[in-house]
Amino acid sequence: MISRGDALSAKKAAAFESASTSASSSSASYDILEIPRARLVGQSWLSTPWTCVACLVGCVRAFARVGLPDVVVCNGPGSAVVVVGVCFFCKVCFQIYIYILSFDLIGLGWG
Numbered sequence: 001m002i003s004r005g006d007a008l009s010a011k012k013a014a015a016f017e018s019a020s021t022s023a024s025s026s027s028a029s030y031d032i033l034e035i036p037r038a039r040l041v042g043q044s045w046l047s048t049p050w051t052c053v054a055c056l057v058g059c060v061r062a063f064a065r066v067g068l069p070d071v072v073v074c075n076g077p078g079s080a081v082v083v084v085g086v087c088f089f090c091k092v093c094f095q096i097y098i099y100i101l102s103f104d105l106i107g108l109g110w111g
């Protein structure tokens with residue numbers, strides 16, 4: 001997942017994926033998903049909440065398409081705050097769901 005307009009990260013991700021697939025004999029596929037930037041360089045602080053919401057929606061759509069990642073590697077604070085926030089929120093909600101489900105499984109009648 002890259003921020004819109006980050007061509008360098010897209011090139012590096014493609015080079016990494018092609019090198020890792022050539023090193024191993026498997027032919028794994030990958031997608032590079034583009035999300036809106038949370039804040040543009042020099043953007044007014046008054047309009048920043050709107051672009052953060054657009055980034056949030058883009059993150060949710062991307063994670064709904066491919067699932068939550070096991071590891072998040074970020075190279076800057078802009079969109080990384082939103083990406084990590086969505087991952088953290090989803091992981092916390094998922095863990096709470098598992099916790100409540102385990103009560104139901106042991107027969108306490110929850111759920």
